[in-house]
Amino acid sequence: MKRQDGRSPMNAPAPPDRDQVLAALDTVIDPKSGRGLVAAGLVQGLMIGEGRAGFILEVASEDARLYAPVRDAAEAALKRVPGVAKAQVVLTAASRAPAPGATRVRRGAAQVAPDPQARPVAAEAERPAHVKRVIAVASGKGGVGKSTVAVNLACALGALGLRVGLLDADVYGPSAPRMLGVDEDPKFEDGKLTPISAWGLKVMSMGFIVDEGRAMIWRGPMASSAVRQMIADVRWASEAEPLDVLVVDMPPGTGDIQLTLVQKLKIDGVVIVSTPQEIALIDVRRAAAMFAQTQTPIAGVIENMAYFPDPASGAPIPIFGRGGAKAEADRLGVPLLAEIPIDIALRQASDEGAPLTAAQPEGPVAKAFLAAARALGA
Numbered sequence: 001m002k003r004q005d006g007r008s009p010m011n012a013p014a015p016p017d018r019d020q021v022l023a024a025l026d027t028v029i030d031p032k033s034g035r036g037l038v039a040a041g042l043v044q045g046l047m048i049g050e051g052r053a054g055f056i057l058e059v060a061s062e063d064a065r066l067y068a069p070v071r072d073a074a075e076a077a078l079k080r081v082p083g084v085a086k087a088q089v090v091l092t093a094a095s096r097a098p099a100p101g102a103t104r105v106r107r108g109a110a111q112v113a114p115d116p117q118a119r120p121v122a123a124e125a126e127r128p129a130h131v132k133r134v135i136a137v138a139s140g141k142g143g144v145g146k147s148t149v150a151v152n153l154a155c156a157l158g159a160l161g162l163r164v165g166l167l168d169a170d171v172y173g174p175s176a177p178r179m180l181g182v183d184e185d186p187k188f189e190d191g192k193l194t195p196i197s198a199w200g201l202k203v204m205s206m207g208f209i210v211d212e213g214r215a216m217i218w219r220g221p222m223a224s225s226a227v228r229q230m231i232a233d234v235r236w237a238s239e240a241e242p243l244d245v246l247v248v249d250m251p252p253g254t255g256d257i258q259l260t261l262v263q264k265l266k267i268d269g270v271v272i273v274s275t276p277q278e279i280a281l282i283d284v285r286r287a288a289a290m291f292a293q294t295q296t297p298i299a300g301v302i303e304n305m306a307y308f309p310d311p312a313s314g315a316p317i318p319i320f321g322r323g324g325a326k327a328e329a330d331r332l333g334v335p336l337l338a339e340i341p342i343d344i345a346l347r348q349a350s351d352e353g354a355p356l357t358a359a360q361p362e363g364p365v366a367k368a369f370l371a372a373a374r375a376l377g378a
Contacts, residue, residue, distance in 0.1 A: 016083035021046070021053050024077040031066060037074060045226075052185070053078050054088035058225050067091055068191070086185045092229040125266040130237035131165070133245045134265060135299065135376065138291075139273045140283025142252040145304040146273045147175045148350055149340070149369075150249035153271065153302075155357040156366070156373035158200045162244035165195060165202040165236050169261060170251040171223045174207030181353020184208060192235035199358045202243065204234050224260040231264050253287075262294045269299030269376065271337065276303055276324035284328055299337075299376055301329040306339035316341070337372040340365060 025043055026036030033040045037057075045056040057074065059067045071091040078087035127134055137150035147170060158164040168176035177183055180198040186208055187194045195202035206226060237243035248265065251257050261267070270291055274284045284301075291298055303325030307316035319342065329336040340346075343365050349356035357366040 015050050016048060016053055016081050018046075018048055020081050021048060021078065021084070024081045025055075025074060028070060028073045028077050031070065032063070037070075051083065052086040052088070053081065053084045054090070056226060057089055057091045059091070064091065088185055090226065090229055092225045092233075125262065125264055127266045128231065128234065128236050128243075128246065130239055130242040131246045132242060133268045134248060135245055136248040136250050136261070136265075136267045136270045136296075137273060138250040138258070138270050138287055139252045140280070140285070140287035142173070144252075144273050144275050144280055145340070146170075146252060147173075147179065147249050148346065149271070149273045149302055149304055150247055151176060151179045151350070151355050152346075152357040152366075152369045153372060154201055154247040155199060155355045156369040157245055157247065157376075159357065159361060159370060160373055163202075163237070163241065164200070165243050165246040166204075167230060167234075167246060167248045168203070168205030168207060169227055169230065169248055169257065171206050171226055171257060172251060174205045176203055176205040176249065177207040178353060179350045179355060182208075186234075189235075191233070193230075193233055194235055199355055202236060204230055206230070224256045227257050227260050228264055231261075252283075258290065259294070262291070262296050267296050269297050271299055271372075271376070272301050273304055274301065274325045274328065275305045275320045276318065276322055277320040280320075281324050281328050284325075288332055298332055298334050300335045300372075301325050301332070302338045302340065302372060303336065304340045305342050308342040335375060337375050338368045340368055 022038050022043070026038040028037050029035070030037055030040035030042055037043050042057055042059075043055045044058055047054050055074075057067060057071055068091065071089045074089045075087040078084050078089070135153075137146055137153060139146040147168075150168075151166065154164050154166045166176060166180075168174050180201070180203060182196055182198045182203070184196050186196055186204060193204065195204045196208060197203070236246060248261065248267070250261060272284055272287060274280045288298060305320055306325070307318050307322070309315070310317055325339075326336045341364075343356075345360065345363065346356050346365050349359055356363065357369045360366055361370075
C-alpha cells in the first residue's frame, strides 16, 4: 500500500537492536532515583519497529515538569541507536480517577437513571481547548465496523464545511492510520503533540507510534494513561482556527479506557454502532447502560452491515437480520442516523487508505454518512 506521505514500505529502515535500545535508555538518569531509566523501571510499553523506537514514561502528576527534560533526553538517546530514525517518548502523568457512584444496574438497563446521590463519572470532564463539540463513536462489541463508521463520519462532517479532528482512542487496535493512508510521527512542540493532517482531518492515533501488527501488551492503567495523554497533550486547534467537532473512535466494550474517556473528555453525544443481529444488540444495551450511568448523552444509532444489495436486482438481502438497530434506537428514544449496507467499495477504500466518503462522495454509502452527519446537527 502506498501511503499518503509518499513513502514506500520497501524503503523502511531495518529494526534496531533491542539490547542497544535498552542500553541507550539506561544512560538517561532518573532524577529521583539516580539510576538509568531501565533500571528505575520507567521504560513501559517499549515499542521497537522498522526505523523507530519509543516507550511510555509514566510519572506522578506532580513530577510532570521534572521529567519533561528526561523525555527529551530519552528521545535523543534513542536517535543515537543504529537503525532508529524516529524516536517517540510519551510522557504521561498518572492521577487517581474518581470512582463512579455505586449504582446497581438491572438487566437491559440502557434506560436506567443514575443514582442521584452518586457523583457522575464525567463531572470533571472538559473539551480540549478551542474544540466546540465532541462526538464519540462507540460499540458494545468489536467487529461491527465502528472504526470504519468513525473515519467516514468524520470525513462526512468535513464535507459539510466543518473543521474536524479524529481521535483514534482504540489503543489496542488503532486503525485510523491504515484507513487514512498515513504513517507519520506526531511532532511534540512546546509541550503539546501536533495532530497529523489527512483527508482534511486532524488525526491523532496510537497507531502513529506503534507499527502495524505489533501487539499492545499493556495493562489497563497504562492504556488509560496513554488515552489521557492523547486527550490532554494534543493541540487540536487555536483561538484563530477552532475545531468545530472532534470525533472520537472509542475502543469496544465498557472497561477502563471507556471510563477514562467519559471522565476526562466532555462528550456532547455518542453515536452507537451495531449490526442488526441480536448478539450485537445485547452489547449495545450494555454500552448504553454505561453511558446512562456516566450521564453521557446518546446522539443516535448507526446500523452497519444493514444488508447486502442483491447484485442482480439491488434488492436488500438482510444477512444479519432486519430492523434490530432501529428497534434499539426507538427503545433508547434516539434517532437511527443511518443504515450502512455491506459494500465492497467501502471495505476496499478502508484497506487502501482512501476513506470512501472523501474519495467517492457521490456514492450511496457516502451519501448515507452525509445524512448521518446532517442528522447530528452539523
